[in-house]
Amino acid sequence: MGRRKGEPEKAPNHERWLITYSDLITLLMIFFVLMYTISNVNAKKFAQLSSSMSEALLGEKSGSFVGEAPGPMLVDTGQTAAGAKTEAASMEGALKELEKYIKEKGLEGKVEVGQEERGLVISLKEALLFRIGSADLTPEARNVVGDVGQVLAKMPNNIRIEGHTCNLPINTSRYPSNWELSTARATNVVRYLVTQVGLKPEMLSATGYGEFRPIVPNTSEQNRVKNRRVDIVVLKSLLNIAEPGKDNQVIIVE
Template sequence: MPVRKGGHVSKDNHERWLLTYSDLITLLMIFFVVMYAISDTNAQKMAALANSLAQTLTGAPATGILTSGGLTSIVPGIAPAPGQGDEGAELARARAELQQYIQQEGLESQVTLNTEERGLVVSVADAVLFPKGSADLTPEARDLLRQVGRALARLPNYLRVEGHTDNLPINTPAFPSNWELSTARATNVVKVLISEAGIKPERLSATGYGEYRPVAPNNSEADMARNRRVDIVVLKEAYNVTEPHKGEK
């Protein structure tokens, strides 16, 4: 035994290892808690990304190993958030119904469907809807919008109707610029969706982007025709927080 000055004998502390062991266990617990939090967040993001990519590439909900609410996850052990599965399935059904109608009517070159991060976009060329330089819908346009609206009326999502033009300037008493023309066209489409497709007005909004949201360069007639369009956007429910609303949709 070690002998201290003064003749006192000191005893070794054989229990000091418990302090080290306790510190180690505490650090391990903190480490695993942090790792769990990180892995849980990343897995949710990965599941959302995988589902979005699957819908964009195939137009259908993602498929995989585990299921929840009618939608399957392609990430093992991760299920979609509640409500997202049903929404994805409903959007896929609406898209399939619209695609069938477009093919039956031979409208593939005039009506296109795209699944984007914000939702399903039904893009209709202005030549199908309006005479040149006008916001008055043709009878054929009303029939088309009626069919499109009926397919979308069953969805609970908000719908945003967006008017677009090419970059050719317009200056008439009714439309001093492309802003007025694009907004008037979007508004008239909204009116038909309400009156003839039975969509509740509180679910709808209209906006005009003029020439400033092109999908192609305005350097050829074909590309300019692509830019002259009306988009009906079925917003995903995640975007409800950005849409002013009150009461039921």
């Protein structure tokens, strides 16, 4: 209906935008309240996960840790605090025994031993184990690998043998590349530990890295000598969950 004659025109309402603005503020407030609620719940869950990780890595209660595939989860490693302490003592004892052996046999520079996050690592240099371009163990190598194996036989841990070369290429009928050479060397060490020392084959694995895991840059012959090696890695039990054929309880935290 049109405006009557003589009726004064109403002034426009310039504050109508406040209605839309107040609706927007209300929706934003609801959104942030929901976000805060969700984050508060996740904080509690992740606090529990953090506690579980501390128990596993620091040995306070029981063995478990957090994984992220595809989301947060709790993985039971089956290792108790007492078990973790026993394993740490076993690793330390083996380290000291091997250091004493290296010193007594005058193997400094040929055999190195140390502890890493993944476990105990015994590094055997190529000059001790093999002739250049060969994967056959030398007589001296058999003695050293046998002695080291006797120390490792006392431990229940999985053992990974890792073959490494320098970056000098190889192309023979037997070893077309450093991949084949490094893998063959690792496999031969595994075979000797099983057949001559008596280590359980299910506890051993062999892998070859070729020239792609150097410990120093391959910029000189001195450095290349250091990179040509076989590492015997005594893996911590915590890493057993990554091994195939292991039964581990996985609890997904939603």
